[in-house]
Amino acid sequence: MNLGIDLADRKVLVTGGAGIGVGGGVCAALDAAGAQLVINDIDAKAIEIAKQKYPDAFFVQADISQLDQVQQMFEQIISEVGVLDGLVNSAGIGLSKPVHQVKEGDFDRVMGVDLKAVWRLSKFFVNQCLEADQKGHIVNISSVHAHSTQAGYSIYASAKHAIVGLTRGMACDLGPLGMRVNAVAPGYVHADQNYDLIETWSDDPEQWVKDFLENQQVLAHAIDPIDIGHMVAFLLSDLARSITGQNIFVDNGTTSLIFNRDFT
Numbered sequence: 001m002n003l004g005i006d007l008a009d010r011k012v013l014v015t016g017g018a019g020i021g022v023g024g025g026v027c028a029a030l031d032a033a034g035a036q037l038v039i040n041d042i043d044a045k046a047i048e049i050a051k052q053k054y055p056d057a058f059f060v061q062a063d064i065s066q067l068d069q070v071q072q073m074f075e076q077i078i079s080e081v082g083v084l085d086g087l088v089n090s091a092g093i094g095l096s097k098p099v100h101q102v103k104e105g106d107f108d109r110v111m112g113v114d115l116k117a118v119w120r121l122s123k124f125f126v127n128q129c130l131e132a133d134q135k136g137h138i139v140n141i142s143s144v145h146a147h148s149t150q151a152g153y154s155i156y157a158s159a160k161h162a163i164v165g166l167t168r169g170m171a172c173d174l175g176p177l178g179m180r181v182n183a184v185a186p187g188y189v190h191a192d193q194n195y196d197l198i199e200t201w202s203d204d205p206e207q208w209v210k211d212f213l214e215n216q217q218v219l220a221h222a223i224d225p226i227d228i229g230h231m232v233a234f235l236l237s238d239l240a241r242s243i244t245g246q247n248i249f250v251d252n253g254t255t256s257l258i259f260n261r262d263f264t
Contacts, residue, residue, distance in 0.1 A: 005237045008034035011084045012236065013077065015064055015121060016091025018046035021191045022141055023090040025225025027054065029233045030088075038081055040064065040073060040091070064091055064117040065109075074124045083132040086236045087125040089118040090141045096200040099154040107155055114159035119166060122181075126174060138174075139232045140167050140183040142247055147185065147255045152201065160185075164247045171245030180244040182235045187251025188212055190222035215260040218253025 012030055016023035018041035027037055027050070037057035041047050047059050058081050062069040077084065092114045095106055122138055129136040142163045149157035167183040174181055188194075190209065198205040213220050231250050234240055249255055 003239065005033045005233050005239065007086075007233065007237060009036065010034075010086055010236070011036045011038060011081055012086035012088060013038040013040060013084050013121075013125070014088045014090055015040045015117075017041060017088075018043060018050040018059070019193070020225070021193060022186060022189055022225050022228050023088075024050075025189075025227065025229040026088050026090050026232045027057075027229070028226050029229025030236075031057075033233045033237070035086070035233075035236075036081070038077055038084065042091075064121060065112040067120065070117070070120055070124060074128060078128060083128055083134055084125060085134070085136050087121060087136065087138045088141070088232055088236075089121055089138070090232075091117065092141065094197055095156050096152045096197060097155075098152055102155055110155050110159055114156070115162050115166070118163060122170060126177075126179065129179070130177070135178040137179060137236050138170065138181045139235050140181070141228070142167070142183040142185040144185055144187045144249065144251050144255055146247065147249070167247060168245045175244055180235075180240070182240070182244060183247040184228055184231050184235070185247050185249045185251065186228050187217065187223055187249070187254040189225055189228060191225060215262055216254055216257065217251070218256055218261065220261075221252070223250065223252055 012035045014023055014026050017027045017039040031037055037054055039057050040060045040062055042063050044061055047061055060073045062073040064070055095110050118140055140163050143160040145153055145157040146160040146164045164183060167181055171181040195205040198208055202208040213222055228250055
């Protein structure tokens with residue numbers, strides 16, 4: 001019995017996949033598993049850099065919060081790549097702002113990318129599978145904020161809670177069609193781009209990261225983006241054929257703690 005993850009010949013769309021964060025880690029893992037990568041990102045510069053790393057991948061620049069761009073993206077993918085076998089909804093944006101200071105535009109922007117776009121992309125993905133009489137699987141990226149959160153994150157946490165509900169509902173809808181839908185909930189995933197966000201609540205981002213790893217995780221090492229990618233690759237593979245509707249935490253045990261690790 002071979003327990004290796006084999007995604008050879010499977011075409012998988014990864015949104016927000018051209019950067020160095022979670023999406024980048026997902027692409028690295030799927031590439032290692034043999035998948036044919038279809039990478040979406042809104043950032044043209046990031047796409048050009050990613051093309052050097054994945055010369056055989058198909059890239060589509062599009063703003064997934066815009067219906068017309070998503071429709072054009074799927075038309076282009078089907079025309080030039082073919083019907084997709086997998087979808088990873090990893091694109092997302094954060095917001096660190098107290099609820100009473102959140103503006104209408106802030107709310108709509110977060111929900112538009114972190115929630116509505118996930119539903120929209122999944123809808124297009126499922127329909128292209130059905131039209132081709134083909135099965136496909138979906139992995140959504142949620143967050144530990146779907147379990148518990150912190151001050152300033154009420155809107156972001158709301159979107160991620162909704163992703164879990166959407167994942168479970170989609171799993172119920174699509175299971176009879178032979179399709180699986182799961183979510184992966186990352187904890188703090190270390191990437192240099194995080195420092196800009198951490199600066200919104202800490203004057204010393206590097207020290208904040210050090211303290212978090214030592215006190216707020218059961219395992220003290222930093223989670224790498226590819227750690228998330230490994231779980232995504234597993235969930236898209238046949239090894240996960242009996243898993244659907246789940247929100248799986250990859251958080252070094254953060255959500256298992258009720259107090260700081262050094263609490264006595």
